[in-house]
Amino acid sequence: MxxxxxxxxxxxxxxxxxxxxxxxxxxxxxxxxxxxxxxxxxxxxxxxxxxxxxxxxxxxxxxxxxxxxxxxxxxxxxxxxxxxxxxxxxxxxxxxxxxxxxxQVESLYDLAKNYDDTTSTSYYAEKIQEEDSYQLSVTIHYPKSYQTSITFVGLFNSSIPNHKPVVGTALQKKVQHTFTHVPKGKYYLLACSIEKTFNPLRYFVLDDCLRGKADYPLQFPKDSSKEIDIYLREALPEDPPILINLPKLLSDTFKFRNP
Known part of the structure; x- marks a missing residue:
């Protein structure tokens, strides 16, 4: 098959x-x-x-x-x-x-644009637990001349991003992030990047955004403390849709601010 x-x-x-x-x-x-x-x-x-x-x-x-x-x-x-x-x-x-x-498209777009103007990094964890939690470092590689607005990176239970990540981050003006609250389990590391735009729909209809993923599912604790590189590319026709509402995730569920 x-x-x-x-x-x-x-x-x-x-x-x-x-x-x-x-x-x-x-x-x-x-x-x-x-x-x-x-x-x-x-x-x-x-x-x-x-x-x-x-x-x-x-x-x-x-x-x-x-x-x-x-x-x-x-x-x-x-x-x-x-x-x-x-x-x-x-x-x-x-x-x-x-x-x-x-x-809510307009209001969530305004929130995303305001976040785009900051230098902070939002970090989300589904469950916070100090015991049996692990780390993972991720570096994002962009195509030449690409101007990113926000890049979302997360560990998901499935390789189709139609649910909230177990842990996730929204990167602005950064290419590297270390997840520190990864629970035990098997996850798919997925990323997508929204290019700078004045069109609000680009934050909600993500069929043409850049995307990337780890080459294989990650297993924790086995893959704890690894350093993973993700190379972003244009969407392929066979790629699954990105259904998760990224601006809402940024608004409602990101719990931590990292300087």
Missing amino acids: KETMTAILMYMQKHVSDEITIEDIAVHFGYSKYHFSREFKKFTGFSAADYLSSIKIEQAKQDFLKKQRSITDSSFDAGFSSLGTFSTMFAKKTGLSPREYKN
């Missing part, structure tokens, strides 16, 4: 508006549903169902933000059978209802 994974991801994106199921996709590529689901997660780090629901939400979000369409029409066009199902899943992955998300 590894050789056809890009084709599978592109096929799912192409048919995102259809009421397509994981079984339909498996059959199309000549697999049983069980084998397809198992191998899909093995090669991508996230489940096929999670990926399918995430790209549906991303399409709906782009519709009602970029095209100014109604939330209801956007949800049905993205393949959701009911507005209630869409709203519940949207809130689970972004932290806001679709209407709240749409209404």
Whole structure:
């Protein structure tokens, strides 16, 4: 399946508006549903169902933000059978209802821009525990001539960033950060960077932002005190969407300020 994974991801994106199921996709590529689901997660780090629901939400979000369409029409066009199902899943992955998300774009953009003008670093940890917590140093490498606004880096439970990180940081004018409250477990190190812009939607529709990740899942305590380099690149067609609401995470859940 590894050789056809890009084709599978592109096929799912192409048919995102259809009421397509994981079984339909498996059959199309000549697999049983069980084998397809198992191998899909093995090669991508996230489940096929999670990926399918995430790209549906991303399409709906782009519709009602970029095209100014109604939330209801956007949800049905993205393949959701009911507005209630869409709203519940949207809130689970972004932290806001679709209407709240749409209404808070300007205020959250102002917060992100104000943060962009500072030299501080925000640091978030899901749970603070002094015992059984570990460290990880990360260095971000940018393409030449790239002007970053904010770069978000985090350790996630899945390689698809549609949930809050276990630990995370928002870097402004810095390229290196050391996480100090990493709990025991297996995580995916992911990063994305938003270029300097006057367009508020660039902070919320992240399909064209630079992104990068560690080459392999990190296991703690095994990988404690390691130094990891992340090289940011342009998004590829097969990349999963970034659904997490980064400005809201910056606003609501970053608990620490590091000078």
